[in-house]
Amino acid sequence: MPKLPTYSSRLQPPSAVKRPPSDNGMDEGAVSPEKKSKTAGGRATQISKPAAGRGGLKRSFSVANVSAVGAQKDHSKNTLASSKFRSSTLNLTGRPSSVSSSVLANRVPTGKSKRPGWDLKGRLQDMEALLKPREVEQKEWMKKFEEYDTRIEALETEKTHLSHDLVQTTTSYEANQEEIENLRRNLRKEQDERCSEKNNYENTIQSLTFSKSNLERQVNSLDAEIAARQEEVAGLKFTVSELSSTQAGMEARLKSTESLLVERNQQITEMMAQIEEQKRKIEELNEKLQQGEMVRRKLHNTVLELKGNIRVFCRVRPLLNEEIQNNANSDVIHRINFIDEHTLEVGKGVVNTSSMSGLKSRGNNFTEFAYDRVFQPTATQAEVFEEISQLAQSALDGYNVCIFAYGQTGSGKTFTMEGVPNDEELEGMIPRTVKHIFKNMEELESKGWAYKVEASFLEIYNETIRDLLASPKEAKNLTYEIKFQDNKKNEIYVTNLKRIPVENEGKVHTLLNMAQQQRAVAATNMNEQSSRSHSVFQLRLSGENSKTGDSCEGMLNLVDLAGSERLKESKSEGARLVETQNINRSLANLGNVIMAIGQKQSHIPYRNSKLTHLLQNSLGGNSKALMFVNISPVEACLNETQNSLRFATRVNQCHIGVASKQIKK
Numbered sequence: 001m002p003k004l005p006t007y008s009s010r011l012q013p014p015s016a017v018k019r020p021p022s023d024n025g026m027d028e029g030a031v032s033p034e035k036k037s038k039t040a041g042g043r044a045t046q047i048s049k050p051a052a053g054r055g056g057l058k059r060s061f062s063v064a065n066v067s068a069v070g071a072q073k074d075h076s077k078n079t080l081a082s083s084k085f086r087s088s089t090l091n092l093t094g095r096p097s098s099v100s101s102s103v104l105a106n107r108v109p110t111g112k113s114k115r116p117g118w119d120l121k122g123r124l125q126d127m128e129a130l131l132k133p134r135e136v137e138q139k140e141w142m143k144k145f146e147e148y149d150t151r152i153e154a155l156e157t158e159k160t161h162l163s164h165d166l167v168q169t170t171t172s173y174e175a176n177q178e179e180i181e182n183l184r185r186n187l188r189k190e191q192d193e194r195c196s197e198k199n200n201y202e203n204t205i206q207s208l209t210f211s212k213s214n215l216e217r218q219v220n221s222l223d224a225e226i227a228a229r230q231e232e233v234a235g236l237k238f239t240v241s242e243l244s245s246t247q248a249g250m251e252a253r254l255k256s257t258e259s260l261l262v263e264r265n266q267q268i269t270e271m272m273a274q275i276e277e278q279k280r281k282i283e284e285l286n287e288k289l290q291q292g293e294m295v296r297r298k299l300h301n302t303v304l305e306l307k308g309n310i311r312v313f314c315r316v317r318p319l320l321n322e323e324i325q326n327n328a329n330s331d332v333i334h335r336i337n338f339i340d341e342h343t344l345e346v347g348k349g350v351v352n353t354s355s356m357s358g359l360k361s362r363g364n365n366f367t368e369f370a371y372d373r374v375f376q377p378t379a380t381q382a383e384v385f386e387e388i389s390q391l392a393q394s395a396l397d398g399y400n401v402c403i404f405a406y407g408q409t410g411s412g413k414t415f416t417m418e419g420v421p422n423d424e425e426l427e428g429m430i431p432r433t434v435k436h437i438f439k440n441m442e443e444l445e446s447k448g449w450a451y452k453v454e455a456s457f458l459e460i461y462n463e464t465i466r467d468l469l470a471s472p473k474e475a476k477n478l479t480y481e482i483k484f485q486d487n488k489k490n491e492i493y494v495t496n497l498k499r500i501p502v503e504n505e506g507k508v509h510t511l512l513n514m515a516q517q518q519r520a521v522a523a524t525n526m527n528e529q530s531s532r533s534h535s536v537f538q539l540r541l542s543g544e545n546s547k548t549g550d551s552c553e554g555m556l557n558l559v560d561l562a563g564s565e566r567l568k569e570s571k572s573e574g575a576r577l578v579e580t581q582n583i584n585r586s587l588a589n590l591g592n593v594i595m596a597i598g599q600k601q602s603h604i605p606y607r608n609s610k611l612t613h614l615l616q617n618s619l620g621g622n623s624k625a626l627m628f629v630n631i632s633p634v635e636a637c638l639n640e641t642q643n644s645l646r647f648a649t650r651v652n653q654c655h656i657g658v659a660s661k662q663i664k665k
């Protein structure tokens, strides 16, 4: 495309020419004053600028009055006119401009000489000749400009249309975008809904599938059940038919049974009569049994009476380990001869063990002692109890029974009475008696006897009574005195002393353990030894016979006496001396009481000691007593042994009368 002609600042387009607003939004009036002033000063500024938006069309023009880029078509027309005019501008100095000169130089007819200065006419002709092609050229240019203008106008119009289209397109694009967005949103919503619907359907399908499989299973089991029922029905049908035939047989048998029944009824009536006869016989036998029991009791009592109401058993304990060592490692007892099961002899002579008979022969200075029974060191607890078990029976029959162990300290009294705790073989007379009593109580139950058992356990130390079944806290500030229950019954009791009901054998063991603990506490607190006190275990047995209406009340006293050392032998002093004196006094009084009873004295000195006072009812005429005299086999104890044996002999010689049964009133 040809370049647009430039405008000369000096050849401005007519001011009347109407100019459109510039492309960049600035109209002619928007030309800065600075530029206007510059233009007014006649100074022209050449600006060469690409005509943007005009299809790459470039124009070069003066900005004397027009500063806007991309002038409109009117403006273009004016500028073209100016350009035509400018092109023909002459240098007023009489010389053509450099461009025009060359052009003119080109137009001056070659071969003609240069007109002289004065030939103005000629020169004017030359110039007109030169201008003529210019005018033609100018017309062409004008035509071209007009074409350009038309084209520009068309382009402008097209542009306007395009802008309008663009706006419309943008609007519709935006509307479309919005609609698309809406559609997308709707689509997403729809997708979500469909998705949740799909999940719901899937869940429903799953549960339906599960239900279906369940139902299938049910159907299967029902099918199986139906099959089983059908089988059952078939079986039942078979059974019914069988039963029907059986029924027919049964009916036939029933008829025969009925006749048999009549026969049997007759037999039963006969048997009933026989049973009545048997019952009568049983009652007769029961009566005889009761009478037999009474006879047994009487005979039992008579046997004991024949044995004597106070009996004495002597028990010699074995040498203990330490004593064996001191006895030249021998368990041979040198100072005691066992003659038979009733007799022994004790002395300082030499025992001859080499006699032909095998029996130890009597040496010099031996004294013989005879008792109801003599137990050698080898005698077991069970063997000893065998001999006293009848006394336990007497307590159940309603007698007062007293079993006591007498002997010096360490002679085996406690071993005999209590034995070794928790060792069945070595348990002593108290636990064995209790066991025997409860066993007999059970047997007597079948004969109509029911018993109530109460236990007390006390200790007499220095003539003071202490309750071994009461804790120190319970016993605090309590005094224990021996009193008569009432004058009629003559029953002795100790004030504040605990009486604990005993339902079984086990309870008695608990009480024995409790008593042992109390003794241990007392021993620690008061620096005393158990051997320095008398301990008395009492069992009250009240029986009633629901068949015969009989009743009885027995009392069993099991006494472990304090050591019987003589004052001289004990060499005690101070508090121990007082203890020993008290013990000796009470033991001597026990002997005196027994003597007085034996001699049937009018006054029995029961009240001279707490022990005899307490045992008054069990040492009197209507009681049965047994004394163990416990003997130590140690040579060094020989004197005490002899003293004990002498005391026991005195007791053994007493006849304390005929025991009488205590009938409960």
Ligand SMILES: Nc1ncnc2c1ncn2[C@@H]1O[C@H](COP(=O)(O)OP(=O)(O)OP(=O)(O)O)[C@@H](O)[C@H]1O
Residues within 6 Å of the ligand: 316, 317, 318, 320, 377, 407, 408, 409, 410, 411, 412, 413, 414, 415, 416, 530, 531, 532, 562, 563, 630
């Ligand atoms: N028959 C026996 N068999 C075996 N050991 C016995 C026998 N008798 C007593 N003993 C033992 O001899 C020792 C003294 O016995 P025990 O304590 O019974 O004498 P005690 O006369 O009660 O003395 P204390 O008056 O001091 O209470 C104990 O170790 C005991 O186990």
